[in-house]
Amino acid sequence: MAYGDLSPISREPMRPPAPLRVVFGALFVALLINLLPWSGTPLLIRPDFVLLVLLFWAVHEPRIIGQGMGFALALVMDVADSALLGQHALAYVIATFLAQVLRLRILQLTVAEQALHVGGILFVSTAVMLLLNSMLGRDFPGVALFLSPILGAMLWPVVRAVTAWQKLRLPPPTTMMR
Numbered sequence: 779m780a781y782g783d784l785s786p787i788s789r790e791p792m793r794p795p796a797p798l799r800v801v802f803g804a805l806f807v808a809l810l811i812n813l814l815p816w817s818g819t820p821l822l823i824r825p826d827f828v829l830l831v832l833l834f835w836a837v838h839e840p841r842i843i844g845q846g847m848g849f850a851l852a853l854v855m856d857v858a859d860s861a862l863l864g865q866h867a868l869a870y871v872i873a874t875f876l877a878q879v880l881r882l883r884i885l886q887l888t889v890a891e892q893a894l895h896v897g898g899i900l901f902v903s904t905a906v907m908l909l910l911n912s913m914l915g916r917d918f919p920g921v922a923l924f925l926s927p928i929l930g931a932m933l934w935p936v937v938r939a940v941t942a943w944q945k946l947r948l949p950p951p952t953t954m955m956r
Contacts, residue, residue, distance in 0.1 A: 796839050804831050804941050805851065813858055822922045825930035828855055829873055829903060830937050833896055836877040837884050838942075848874035865910050869903040876902060889935045897931025 808831040816824050828851055835843035852870035856863050876899045877884070884892050904927050912918065 795842060796835075798842065800941075801835055801839060801842055804835070808832075809851070809854065809858075812855065819922060822919055823925040823929060825926050825933055826855075826900070826903070827937075829870060829900065830896070830930055830933060831941065832870065833873060833877045833899060834937055834941050836874050837881050840878060840881060843874075844878070845871050845874045862910065862914065865907055868910065869906040872906055873899050873903040889938060892938070893931045893934040896934045897927050900927035900930040903927075 805828065808827040811827045812824075832843065832848055832851060836848070848870040849867050852866035852868075853863070855861075855866040855870075859866070877896075880895055880899075884895050887895065901924070904923065908919075908923065
């Protein structure tokens with residue numbers, strides 16, 4: 779880049795923010811998947827789909843999705859899972875904060891490297907929830923619990939592709955010129 783060149787560093791064209799219906803629609807679908815009647819081992823190793831989609835939007839649309847939205851969704855998940863009120867909230871807020879801190883790094887990485895970063899964030903979230911449960915005196919659910927962040931990281935490319943496809947499919951907003 780020559781001195782005085784005002785071209786952007788990224789050659790990706792500037793894009794408008796994702797429509798709210800796409801963002802909230804994706805979060806609602808993830809909530810419905812989390813609310814499916816899971817039981818036994820699949821319940822232990824089930825990735826947190828709401829957190830996965832929340833992390834995607836926290837990275838790609840930080841002006842729309844932040845820690846407040848993570849807190850609100852987590853309270854819904856606390857009620858849905860009959861968990862300690864605030865357990866998911868603390869884990870989601872910490873995970874969203876980490877996604878916001880690592881946002882620029884994640885956006886510059888390949889999909890596989892993004893999945894590793896997201897897997898680390900999901901691991902921290904799982905560890906926070908395990909720590910809260912152990913402080914309450916609940917039994918250790920087993921090592922299978924730590925398969926959940928691994929499966930979540932493996933699903934990151936799928937979540938990214940499906941959500942990005944929905945974002946790209948919508949026609950750009952038109953403006954009327956007078």
